[in-house]
Amino acid sequence: MAAVPAPAMLARTRRLGDRLGDGILFSLTALAAAVGVLVVALIVWRVAAGAWPAIEEYRLAFLWRNAWNPVTNDFGARDLIVGTLVTSFGAMLLSAPLSVAIGLFLSELAPPGVRGIAGTLVELLAAVPSVVVGLWGIYVLAPFSAHHLQPLLGGGATESTVFTAILVLTIMTIPITSSICRELFLSVPAELEQGALALGATRWEMVRTIVVPSVRGGVVAAVILGLGRALGEAIAVTQVIGNFIPLKLSIFEPGDTLASRVANQYQGAPSDLAVSSLIYLALILLAITFVTNLAAQRVIRR
C-alpha cells in the first residue's frame, strides 16, 4: 500500500504558477498592511521631527508658557491647551447625555418604522463636512446663540465665543457617540430586557437596571471617541471661536484651541521657530488624541 505523501511533499507537486502566485499575493498584501501600520509611526516621527527646533528652544516649558507673538518670536501653548480642554469637555458635558438618550430612543423606544429613518438622519449629521458646519456656525448659530442663548445664561452678546465652539462641537460629536451607543444597546440580549419587563419594570427601569449597566464600558468608549473628535476639530472651531488668547475667564468670550490655532496660521508663519512651534502644537494634539484613542480602543476590545 502506497503511503500517503506528507503535506510538504504534496506542496511540491503544485504548479509553479500557483506557488509563485500565492507568495506574490501574500507579500503584496502584507506589504500594504505594513505600510498602513507604518504610516502611524511615520506620522509620529515626522511631526516630532518638524517640531524639533521648538522643542529644543522651549523643551516641556512650552506647555505652560503663555505667549503667541510672531513679532517677538515668542511662543507657548498654555492657553491653547486650556482652550482645547474647555471646549472639548464642555461639548462632552452636553453631548454625552444627549447621545445616550438618542441611542436609547433609536434602539429601545422608536417604533420599528421610524427607527431606520431616524438612525440614518442622525448618522447623516456626521457626514456634513466640518467647513459647512463652521460656515453655518458663523452666520446662523453664532448670532442666534449671542442674542438668545448667551443672555439667558448670563453672558454678553459677543458672536465669536468659546460657548459657540462648544455648541458646534456638541453637534459634531453627537452622531458619532449616539450611533455607537445605539449599536451597544441593540447588542443587549432581548431575553434580559423582556425578563425585566415581565417582572413589572417600566421601560425606564429596564433601561436603568439592565441595558445601561451591561454596556457601561462601551458607552464610556463611545464618549471618549466623541471626545477625540472634539479635541482634534480644527476648521469648524477656528471659524466660530474668535482665535483670541490670552483666554478670558468666561466662556462667553473669544478663545482658541490647539487645532484651531494651527489651522488659522495656514497662510504662512514668519519664522522657522514659528513654523516649528506650530508643529509642536500639532504634536501635543497628536499625543492627546493618541492616548484618548488607545484608551477607547482598549475599552471596546474588552
Next chain:
Amino acid sequence: MTDLRATGRARRRLVVNRLAEATALLAAAAAIGVLGILVWSVFSRGVHALSLDFFTKGPALYGETGGGVAPALAGSLLLVVVATALALPFGVLTAIFVSEFAPRRIGNQVRLWLDVLNGFPSIVIGIFVFALCVKVHLPLVGWGNHQSAIAGGLALAVIMLPLVARATMEVLALIPGELREASHALGVSKWQTVLRVVLPSSLGGILTGTTLAVARAAGETAPLLFTCALAGRATDWNPTHSVNSIPMLIFQYSEAPDQSLHEQAWALAFVLIAFVLVASLTARFLLDRSRRRFTSS
C-alpha cells in the same frame, strides 16, 4: 368601585418613565432638527448664487461682479482622484491581508492601528504631509518643497486609507466561508480563490466603502491647509501645482469681507453637502442591500 389609576409609588414610577421617554424623544428630535435647519440654511442661502456661470467660470476680477468657482470644482476632482488612486489599492490589499492571510493576532494589531490612524485629527495629518513633503527639500521630479495637488491628495489618502480598509474587511467577512472552501475543494489555489472568487463577490461592498471614503475626503479642509491651499485663480489640472478646492474656497470665502463671496460660499456649501449626502445615502442603501443578500442566503 375601586379607582384603577395608579397612586403613590406606582404613579411615581410611571411619571418617571414618561419623563425618560420624553427626554429620549426630544434628544433625537433635536439632533434631526439641527440637521434639518442646517440643510435648509445652506439650501436657502446658496441656491440664489447657483447659475451656469457659477459652475463654468473662474473667480471675478477685483471690482467685477459675478464669477464662478470652476477652478475649485476641477481642483477638488483632481485631489479626490489622486487620493483614491493612492488609498484604494493600499486599503483593499490591507483588508485582504487581514481577512485572508494574517493570523488572528497580527490581524487584530493591523485593525487596532488602522483605528488609531482613523482617530488622528485631520489637521495633524495635514501637518504630517507638510513636514513630510512640503517643508523639506525632496529631489523628486516636480514635487516636494512646495504645496501641490499630490501633497494634498496624499493627505486625503491617509484619511481615506483606514476607511477603505475597514469597509473592505467588513465586506470580506460577510463572504460565506463555503465559497472559499468550494473553491479550494476544486483544487484552486489560494491566490486565484482570492482574486477570482472572493474579490468579485465583494466588489459592490468595496465600491460603496470607497464612495463613503470619497464623500468624507471631498469635504475635508484641514488636511489641505498646509499642503494645497495657496493656489492661483485659473483652472489647473497639473497635480504638481497647488490647486483650488471646494472646501478651501468655502473656508476662505466664509471669512472674506465681501458679501457676494459669502453667497458663493453658501452656494459651494450647497454643492458640497448635496454631493456628500447623496453619496452617503446611496452607499448606505447599496451596502444594506448587499449585506442582506449575504446574510439571507
